[in-house]
Amino acid sequence: xxxxxxxxxxxxxxxxxxxxxxxxxxxxxxxxxxxxxxxxxxxxxxxxxxxxxxxxxxxxxxxxxxxxxxxxxxxxxxxxxxxxxxxxxxxxxxxxxxxxxxxxxxxxxxxxxxxxxxxxxxxxxxxxxxxxxxxxxxxxxxxxxxxxxxxxxxxxxxxxxxxxxxxxxxxxxxxxxxxxxxxxxxxxxxxxxxxxxxxxxxxxxxxxxxxxxxxxxxxxxxxxxxxxxxxxxxxxxxxxxxxx
Amino acid sequence: xxxxxxxxxxxxxxxxxxxxxxxxxxxxxxxxxxxxxxxxxxxxxxxxxxxxxxxxxxxxxxxxxxxxxxxxxxxxxxxxxxxxxxxxxxxxxxxxxxxxxxxxxxxxxxxxxxxxxxxxxxxxxxxxxxxxxxxx
Numbered sequence: 264x265x266x267x268x269x270x271x272x273x274x275x276x277x278x279x280x281x282x283x284x285x286x287x288x289x290x291x292x293x294x295x296x297x298x299x300x301x302x303x304x305x306x307x308x309x310x311x312x313x314x315x316x317x318x319x320x321x322x323x324x325x326x327x328x329x330x331x332x333x334x335x336x337x338x339x340x341x342x343x344x345x346x347x348x349x350x351x352x353x354x355x356x357x358x359x360x361x362x363x364x365x366x367x368x369x370x371x372x373x374x375x376x377x378x379x380x381x382x383x384x385x386x387x388x389x390x391x392x393x394x395x396x397x398x399x400x401x402x403x404x405x406x407x408x409x410x411x412x413x414x415x416x417x418x419x420x421x422x423x424x425x426x427x428x429x430x431x432x433x434x435x436x437x438x439x440x441x442x443x444x445x446x447x448x449x450x451x452x453x454x455x456x457x458x459x460x461x462x463x464x465x466x467x468x469x470x471x472x473x474x475x476x477x478x479x480x481x482x483x484x485x486x487x488x489x490x491x492x493x494x495x496x497x498x499x500x501x502x503x504x505x506x507x
Numbered sequence: 508x509x510x511x512x513x514x515x516x517x518x519x520x521x522x523x524x525x526x527x528x529x530x531x532x533x534x535x536x537x538x539x540x541x542x543x544x545x546x547x548x549x550x551x552x553x554x555x556x557x558x559x560x561x562x563x564x565x566x567x568x569x570x571x572x573x574x575x576x577x578x579x580x581x582x583x584x585x586x587x588x589x590x591x592x593x594x595x596x597x598x599x600x601x602x603x604x605x606x607x608x609x610x611x612x613x614x615x616x617x618x619x620x621x622x623x624x625x626x627x628x629x630x631x632x633x634x635x636x637x638x639x640x641x642x643x
Contacts, residue, residue, distance in 0.1 A: 450617070
């Protein structure tokens with residue numbers, strides 16, 4: 264997986280220079296291809312602690328899985344290829360393929376889990392930390408409003424394939440006679456398709472450096488459990504085609 | 508026009524593949540454990556009149572179970588065993604517990620490795636079955 268990403272990055276860097284030449288020759292193109300890369304900080308609206316709710320027999324495990332846990336802010340990265348099409352003077356449509364490294368971490372502490380475990384409040388196997396790393400391949404679908412130098416985008420990112428690595432940290436009694444709590448971990452990897460959509464807003468700026476176009480951007484994606492991904496990075500056009 | 512048709516076709520193929528292309532449902536957390544396995548089953552039966560300690564090497568499958576959180580472990584051929592399948596509840600982290608009245612516990616150590624302990628005890632006798640499975 265890492266090798267594939269490194270090869271992809273290398274490929275992108277190789278085609279960037281001739282691509283920029285194409286842009287200098289043409290102007291006002293209908294189609295534009297660009298490389299997008301950046302980092303994100305994931306945090307949450309409201310409080311990070313997930314308050315336990317009453318459990319009934321009909322409830323599914325997943326409905327209470329993270330009760331009593333705290334959502335943990337994370338960092339990650341994204342890289343991909345974007346293609347945009349100019350549909351009107353100020354409007355463009357954009358799509359592409361993004362590799363997005365998204366993380367979800369929920370953690371508790373031994374005392375909390377011990378309390379819920381032994382009060383019969385949790386059937387969740389004494390887990391004190393869930394850590395999910397999703398290597399997602401996502402298709403963004405965006406509408407762009409363009410002013411003279413600024414690009415305002417709104418749309419969604421749709422994951423189509425996800426390589427998921429789940430790390431579960433368990434509370435275990437290391438010395439049963441003395442009740443000494445410690446931890447152990449288990450990792451389960453799988454390939455999944457997520458039924459998720461991340462609404463997204465983005466602003467980018469056309470920054471000319473020695474006649475080359477570079478677009479710094481900031482963006483925000485909205486995820487589940489009141490999470491948001493605050494992103495920053497660069498969009499580098501590599502190819503532009505004018506309509507004949 | 509040609510390009511638009513091609514994009515539509517690709518999207519249609521992708522949707523059909525994900526929906527019908529394979530038995531596994533990629534949206535179900537149990538899908539990562541489903542498949543054909545090599546099993547080693549170590550059975551210890553201890554009664555006042557009988558004691559046996561036997562190991563079996565058998566083929567089998569792990570499949571979706573009777574409800575949305577259970578799996579069925581089936582053995583083939585199952586002639587040598589006193590049962591042909593085990594039903595167990597599986598949690599997202601791979602922990603296994605006995606389904607309904609079954610007394611069992613275990614876990615998936617990874618998405619392709621599992622262990623399960625079946626047990627039954629009474630005043631004078633006991634039954635222990637240790638199942639180890641590895642996906643082919």
